[in-house]
Amino acid sequence: xxxxxxxxxxxxxxxxxxxxxxxxxxxxxxxxxxxxxxxxxxxxxxxxxxxxxxxxxxxxxxxxxxxxxxxxxxxxxxxxxxxxxxxxxxxxxxxxxxxxxxxxxxxxxxxxxxxxxxxxxxxxxxxxxxxxxxxxxxxxxxxxxxxxxxxxxxxxxxxxxxxxxxxxxxxxxxxxxxxxxxxxxxxxxxxxxxxxxxxxxxxxxxxxxxxxxxxxxxxxxxxxxxxxxxxxxxxxxxxxxxxxxxxxxxxxxxxxxxxxxxxxxxxxxxxxxxxxxxxxxxxxxxxxx
Amino acid sequence: xxxxxxxxxxxxxxxxxxxxxxxxxxxxxxxxxxxxxxxxxxxxxxxxxxxxxxxxxxxxxxxxxxxxxxxxxxxxxxxxxxxxxxxxxxxxxxxxxxxxxxxxxxxxxxxxxxxxxxxxxxxxxxxxxxxxxxxxxxxxxxxxxxxxxxxxxxxxxxxxxxxxxxxxxxxxxxxxxxxxxxxxxxxxxxxxxxxxxxxxxxxxxxxxxxxxxxxxxxxxxxxxxxxxxxxxxxxxxxxxxxxxxxxxxxxxxxxxxxxxxxxxxxxxxxxxxxxxxxxxxxxxxxxxxxxxxxxxxxxxxxxxxxxxxxxxxxxxxxxxxxxxxxx
Numbered sequence: 001x002x003x004x005x006x007x008x009x010x011x012x013x014x015x016x017x018x019x020x021x022x023x024x025x026x027x028x029x030x031x032x033x034x035x036x037x038x039x040x041x042x043x044x045x046x047x048x049x050x051x052x053x054x055x056x057x058x059x060x061x062x063x064x065x066x067x068x069x070x071x072x073x074x075x076x077x078x079x080x081x082x083x084x085x086x087x088x089x090x091x092x093x094x095x096x097x098x099x100x101x102x103x104x105x106x107x108x109x110x111x112x113x114x115x116x117x118x119x120x121x122x123x124x125x126x127x128x129x130x131x132x133x134x135x136x137x138x139x140x141x142x143x144x145x146x147x148x149x150x151x152x153x154x155x156x157x158x159x160x161x162x163x164x165x166x167x168x169x170x171x172x173x174x175x176x177x178x179x180x181x182x183x184x185x186x187x188x189x190x191x192x193x194x195x196x197x198x199x200x201x202x203x204x205x206x207x208x209x210x211x212x213x214x215x216x217x218x219x220x221x222x223x224x225x226x227x228x229x230x231x232x233x234x235x236x237x238x239x240x241x242x243x244x245x246x247x248x249x250x251x252x253x254x255x256x257x258x259x260x261x262x263x264x265x266x267x268x269x270x271x272x273x274x275x276x277x278x279x280x281x282x283x284x285x286x287x288x289x
Numbered sequence: 290x291x292x293x294x295x296x297x298x299x300x301x302x303x304x305x306x307x308x309x310x311x312x313x314x315x316x317x318x319x320x321x322x323x324x325x326x327x328x329x330x331x332x333x334x335x336x337x338x339x340x341x342x343x344x345x346x347x348x349x350x351x352x353x354x355x356x357x358x359x360x361x362x363x364x365x366x367x368x369x370x371x372x373x374x375x376x377x378x379x380x381x382x383x384x385x386x387x388x389x390x391x392x393x394x395x396x397x398x399x400x401x402x403x404x405x406x407x408x409x410x411x412x413x414x415x416x417x418x419x420x421x422x423x424x425x426x427x428x429x430x431x432x433x434x435x436x437x438x439x440x441x442x443x444x445x446x447x448x449x450x451x452x453x454x455x456x457x458x459x460x461x462x463x464x465x466x467x468x469x470x471x472x473x474x475x476x477x478x479x480x481x482x483x484x485x486x487x488x489x490x491x492x493x494x495x496x497x498x499x500x501x502x503x504x505x506x507x508x509x510x511x512x513x514x515x516x517x518x519x520x521x522x523x524x525x526x527x528x529x530x531x532x533x534x535x536x537x538x539x540x541x542x543x544x545x546x547x548x549x550x551x552x553x554x555x556x557x558x559x560x561x562x563x564x565x566x567x568x569x570x571x572x573x574x575x576x577x578x579x580x581x582x583x584x585x586x587x588x589x590x591x592x593x594x595x596x597x598x599x600x601x602x603x604x605x606x607x608x609x610x611x612x613x614x615x616x
Contacts, residue, residue: 229475252450
């Protein structure tokens, strides 16, 4: 045991240090959240409702719980947090507003219109906030589209990676437990807004496990030494005077041959990708399932 | 024979640390006295029956604990010409093993315990030392290849050389162990010994240790010595063929002439360790302290250490990911 603790001393010290750092950050985050209490200044919003369950995937109790949670998180983040579930084809609606819009972005058009029409925004109409539109109606290809639309401070804070991560978390639960999925949306948004946003990267959940397995395997292989010993003699170990005597050592040039070869040059093009955006003052991103 | 202390009558032994005979009972030095002619079946000191193999030349009486040297196995045809006395004592050998194996994490917990190491025994292993003259006549064709580019053309120039070497090598005391019980590959790994410390044989050096006479005659082991000489000659020749991209030999004649051989005893500490019904043998060069042996692996330790690393790294990654997300 003594050898074990001696060997892993530094590993455990580093582990403890990072654990302390994690706890400190958590406490700091929590204390920061406690001090946050934004006052809503938007008086032009036409509704106080934040949960629009058009698809009917939530029961009354769940809707009420979400309303309370959203109210609390709005004060802490200073952003309107809106949830809309639908179960209707949006093609006609979206094409009327944006004739050339692609089918996976019908839900974006709806989200942006809803946000603007209802005058959402915590500080002013079309101000700080976020809206999640989850359309349970299946498109022609059988998929369900969801869009997260950000404006104001939320748009500044949210990068593509953040939106993907949030929607991934929502999708993790949405089919089995829509309430939990939408609660995750509200809480993730709150955590993201209160974070310092130094890094916009998300590591898949399996990575720590994989890193642990790889480290353990490497550790075991490195320490599983089975070599008997090293050869420590050389060719001259038993040679008198430590070196041979060369009576003849001759290197005579015979001939030379030169060959040449044409170098083939090749050129090719690579693939590419393009990004497009709707423009305007909305940010956001969508997923399908 | 047995060496007794003139002062106290105790069994004097050769002390590697002191470099001479020593009485562990009264701590006298140089007080040894040779007593009697040993029988191969009975202890010359206490008369108890002893059991030895056909090659044993020195052993310890299990009854009285005295070290016995068998006259008829260290005299006449069995008399070694040279002996390399132990320079490292049992404590030094144990320290060398600890140094070598202490970092082997998966070795069982009691592997290097003082109790286990106490069983370590010093053995004089019989060796034949061969002298050879090697005459190596080599001729071949060497090539040197140079490549360069000019515009969109790559040029390759190959120069051909006639390479001739005539090399004489004077091999001095190539060691080959003459003990059947000792693994040849292990004995080869024990090399080299520092021959400057070789001494003319005297039985005093064997007191306190085990020993064997040669199990095989010099002629029987000549081939192994020749193989060593051939390999070394080949390496020396290859070392002289530098600067060539390829060398294709068309004449290779290596002629070895044995110039002589002699019988010598070399010092080896031997440690036997048993783990999960399997025996593990360790050897420590009694002169240089070089350690040879494979450590057993404790599955429990592999599991404990591997699981710890897995848990710690996974936890570290999780916390790091968490911190990054908060930040």
